Amino acid sequence: MIESVGRSVRESVEGLGSAGRISLEGVRALRDVRTWGPLLTDQMRKLGVDSIPIGILIAAFMGIVLALLASYSFTNSVPRYLVGTLVQKTVMMELAPVLTGLALAGRVGASIAAEIGTMRVTEQVDALETLAYDPIAYLVVPRMLAGLVMFPVVVGVAMMVGLIAGWWASMGLLDMSSAQFIKGARLFFDMFDVRYGLVKAASFGVAVTAVGCACGLQARGGSEGVGAAATKAVVTSAVLILVLDAFWAVVWLLGRAT
């Protein structure tokens, strides 16, 4: 048991280390625009545009549940319009980035790890090197750039959908007027809320794609290795999203609060 604990810790650290190493190599490979440039649009569509429906679905239910939960939690002494405040703050700053990030970690992280892992075990990566293609520039850079740009896009859409869903739920399911909800949503709104959520989403995008690429490039031993790489990519990405969430809260929110 002790051995298995030690092995899993070592593998986790190795995974993070290799993700960091691949990220640094990706930064170096940014110069090779002719390699990754033509592939960027495809990756952005696959990672971002194709993920928007799942982002919208999550955000819609999230907004509705949050409005109902806020209304249930507030007693008579708390004004109803604070439902709007709670929905706005929670959706924009926390739930939309984190829940969408976790969903994309499952969808995008596993997809990248499986795709690159398959290329690795079928020696297509070696073939790229043989053809004088830099595998980092060809496989990693377009995915990481796509994650960096498209995660905030998906999360931004999710934020707005979550807010609109909360507004709709407040009017349709709760005894609230539109003016009340909007008053609450405007009450403590700050552009920082949007900025904070989008920056977090960008960092999640880089982390998820880097971990997916690293796990895929480390895949060994056929289809079983590809499956293991995909699983590992999802788990590591999810943990990394939560760690980054706490990191931004401590570094940015705590700094503003003090």
Add this chain to the structure above:
Amino acid sequence: MKKRSNDFLLGAVILGAIALVTAVSLYLRESDIGTKRSQITARFRDVGQVQVGNAVVIRGVKAGKVERIELAEGGWVLVRISLDEDVALPPNPVLLLGASSLFGEWQATVTGRQSVPASKDVYAQLSDAAGDKDGALPGAVLPDIAQLTSVAGGIAGDIASAAKSFQLAFNDSAARELRASIHSVSLMSNDLARTVRVQSRNLDTIAVDVRSGAEALSRASDGFLRSVARLDSATSGGEVQRIVRESALAAVQVREASERLNQISKSFATTEGHLRSVMFRADSVLIKVDKGQGTLGLMVNDPRLYHHTDSLLMDLRLLFADIKKQPKRYFGIKIF
């Protein structure tokens, strides 16, 4: 073809997302792009919890928002507000900052100086901020709920300490003693009133008896006078007539005595009241004596004084006995 389709879709999604986020953010921020607004500046010493974006109200109606808050020279804080273009300011306007709810929301209120809440602090702030050479409105910060709660808490604390002091001074035993004293005085007063009533009734009865006795005596005297007059005609010396005259005089004197006694009986009721107040005073004196207050109280409550007095009397008695026995020992009378 597929590449171009991807590019179009991607561009549309990105631009759409940016437009959506921007539009909702501007809506929530109540930005007014393209709307003409008038700008007004007010100056304060302190702006409390007011922030950029807080509402500006006139007579309770939202008419603008706080645009900018900045520090200025001379220890001032300048607050710039924007108002809807068609909004007219009240005469002699001032800007008041205050909490609009219990949940940390603040707002700025534009009002006339005559409508300012009656508060020395607010008046002082407005007087201090008036007369800016750049035309900034005078501003004041109304006390927020935390300050009011703090003051109320202080008052409650003072009342609690006063109540505690009163509780210490007027404890259970003091209350019991006071109640017992009042009860004793009440009992004594009742006894005294009963006694005075009985005595008054007795005196009334005596007075009535004396009066009826006097009247009977007068009637007897008249009858006797008539008998004596008839007898007088039968006697020659007039002794009987003299006796009768003296008897009539005695009857008159008895009647006068009876009337005086009646007056005394009436004045006894007044005396009863006086006696009651005297008894009440005597009771308070006795309570003081009982508590050992004053000279008499000390004498009564201190057994040592009694023993000293007793031994002094014994000594004096022995001294007098010795003086009787041996007067020359104490008195030496020499004429020459």
